Amino acid sequence: MRDLTPWLRLILKRRGRLFIGALLILATLLSGIALLAVSGWFITETALVGLLLAAGVKATIDLYVPGGAIRFFAVSRTVARYMERVYNHDTVLRLLTEIRTTLFRKLTGASRTGRSRLSGAQWLSRLTSDVDALDTLYLRLIAPAALALVVTGLVALLGWILFDGIVGTAILLFGLLAFLIATISVFYRTRDLAFRQSDQQEALRTAVVEHLEGFAELRAAGRLGRHGSWLLRQAHQMNVEQTRSETRVGWHQATSHLVLNLSAVFALRAGFHLYESGHLTGPVLVLLPIALLGLVEVYTMLPDAFGKLGGTLAAAARLNRDTEPATESGTDDAPLPADGxxxxxxxxxxxxxxxxxxxxxxxxxxxxxxxxxxxxxxxxxxxxxxxxxxxxxxxxxxxxxxxxxxxxxxxxxxxxxxxxxxxxxxxxxxxxxxxxxxxxxxxxxxxxxxxxxxxxxxxxxxxxxxxxxxxxxxxxxxxxxxxxxxxxxxxxxxxxxxxxxxxxxxxxxxxxxxxxxxxxxxxxxxxxxxxxxxxxxx
Structure with a gap:
């Protein structure tokens, strides 16, 4: 993670914008979970009142408050999503500008030996794919991971308030387990694969560019077909590595979803006991399990992002290595000659x-x-x-x-x-x-x-x-x-x-x-x- 330090320091200079963007993401997530929970509560309440009326029992239901809440959360989720996309993408573009400006500033002070070691195709890879890997740190990694913990804590607090302390604590533990599976576990299981895949992508991209630049020479030498076949073999090997990495990411995503679904089953089971003892009503009983199912949306994006974190680290390491400041003489900072x-x-x-x-x-x-x-x-x-x-x-x-x-x-x-x-x-x-x-x-x-x-x-x-x-x-x-x-x-x-x-x-x-x-x-x-x-x- 040390390779990310200078770039994270650069990103965190805009703490104000990052905080506002995180609040918009949080508003979107909470509106979505609240919409599911209130809708589940309202449907359950309506079903129970219908059964009572069918049985000849007098019953009433308030349609306006829950209906108004559903409309409010539906609208707030749409508005928050739109504002979050516009604001955070603007933030990412600003960060991209600063990252590229910083990169070019470092290049001006980098050693000639380091710069001349890379071909034009490799520098193209540095200035495109490697920079792109860094500019998604906030939107794909930092904000979703932090907000997943915040939302998990809020849902656990809801369980503590509506059910009891045992249920709230259990939900928190389920959420933390799902978080570890979807983030740290994915990273360690895919880190080496992502490193290799990042290097393979750069090598293949460089080879393709050089193939196109040397097309006439390869054709004249009769090597065009052989070189093209070699490129296809390299692409196939990269696809094999990518398939292995995505398979591991998929299994971790499925496991984290399973843990969240088990937490919903646990909450539903605990809610039945509280319902039988008269501590809960039927509509409130389903509210928490549905809210837990809403957490799946929060956790869905994490495995893929952390599965690519190894590649992001590799990109940061390459940029840091190739922009190391010059230490040799021969720059404008070299000793000046004698007067005259x-x-x-x-x-x-x-x-x-x-x-x-x-x-x-x-x-x-x-x-x-x-x-x-x-x-x-x-x-x-x-x-x-x-x-x-x-x-x-x-x-x-x-x-x-x-x-x-x-x-x-x-x-x-x-x-x-x-x-x-x-x-x-x-x-x-x-x-x-x-x-x-x-x-x-x-x-x-x-x-x-x-x-x-x-x-x-x-x-x-x-x-x-x-x-x-x-x-x-x-x-x-x-x-x-x-x-x-x-x-x-x-x-x-x-x-x-x-x-x-x-x-x-x-x-x-x-x-x-x-x-x-x-x-x-x-x-x-x-x-x-x-x-x-x-x-x-x-």
Whole structure:
């Protein structure tokens, strides 16, 4: 349960909303139980009066009070159910927003090693199914379990008042036994299965996404059918595990219902003795057993929720593990270099996990305001070195110190949003004039001035409404907007023709005046203005 602690702490910040939501659920449950109990009492009373009248005995019945109570509880149950659904689903959506915001905040401080260990398909699983598993903690687990105990206690108190202390205590014990069977017992019986099932679901989801992404390659290699068959076998194994888990949940649900039904039989039996002794009337005798049968609705949702608690714990454990804060150097919290120095690398080794090193014993010192170019053929380690210098890839050995930087990665990343939103990621306080200025710098000012919505032009999924060169220039503009003294540019002019590149380089000289610039490319002609150039070789 320790893995759930940070997420429960986040959920419980909204105690006021959770309490109001719990009261609405409680009102719904109590109205439903009261409706059953009063209806049973009224039917029994009506039947007994009918028998007396048929036997020629004078008898009367009040139709208005119980009839009014039945109408009241029917309406209150409907209204409370509607309000509970609207209010609690709004609460869950708010919690989901906070969970995702917290998750992304943790990701920004997580170690690069932890982030790079997962594929895109695995991160998709984290941000969808794992988060969804957490946002139902309140509505599926916390509130129903707590309210089941409260309602059980109230029904036991009703038994104590209407019958006697022995009946009330027995009903409480029956209820607690049913609660343990429907919650803790289910959890321990399905925990390991749910853990495995959660891992299997993630693995299968990842494999399916990778199958779709590699469809052409699999088809070309003649492996499409075999890989599809393997996916079907994995899905079958997961279904077997799910069937085992749901079977155990079903048996526990049936057992808890049996205990509640036995408590109703016990209450009915005890009520007959009290009826024979004149302590109870016939209609009151059936009121408590019917109320106990109404508890079945309260307990029905518990086994399924606690049967999936193991999967929720597995999801929380994965999220906690993959968002552990960075402890290595190479982030903006790393030690700063000496005064007058922007980047200082001493004997660093650049290497990806489980792969041979790309660079070893690499030394580099870049003074503030200096412009350094790094060139080399594909595979020489330029982008990996850029990741290391930018703090995304920790050096395997050696020491790296640098001032905070802005980094243009080799891969262009644009969000499915407006041009303004993409640009202001680098500087949220930038004015429209500054945005137009940087667009003119990268040669896109006239291009977007002709658009109807101009800065609010929608760029599409990953910038799909732009050409490759235009998307690259928007990404470059975003980095240039970032107010950092160190700028690292990896292949800044990919997809940009030579004439446009020369114009951008001239404008960048003025824009980057006084800043330290590290740029990387295949050759010197693809670099902005530099003071010196380092050549990397295999």
């Amino acid at each position: 120095v922007a980047v200082e690398a001493n004997g660093i080794t650049v290497r990806h996990e489980d792969l041979p090193p790309l660079l070893t014993h690499f030394d580099l010192t870049v003074a503030e305001g200096q412009r350094l170019g790094i060139v080399g053929p594909s595979g020489s380690g330029k982008s990996s070195l850029a990741d290391t210098l930018a703090g995304l890839l920790p050096p395997a050995q050696g020491r790296l110190a640098r001032i905070p930087c802005a980094y243009l990665t080799q891969q262009t990343v644009l969000f499915e949003d407006t041009l303004r939103a993409n640009l202001t990621l680098g500087n949220p306080t930038a004015s429209d004039a500054e945005l137009w200025q940087v667009l003119e710098l990268v040669g896109l000012g006239e291009r977007f001035a002709m658009e109807t919505r101009q800065l609010d032009t929608w760029l599409g999924s990953t910038g799909s409404r732009l050409s490759g060169g235009e998307a690259r220039r928007v990404a470059l503009a975003r980095v240039l907007m970032t107010p950092r003294s160190l700028v690292i540019l990896d292949e800044p002019f990919t997809g940009v023709d030579s004439d446009t590149r020369e114009q951008i380089i001239k404008r960048m000289d003025r824009w980057l005046a006084g800043k330290t610039v590290l740029s990387l490319a295949h050759g010197p002609d693809a670099l902005p203005t530099t003071d010196r150039v380092i050549h990397l070789r295999y």
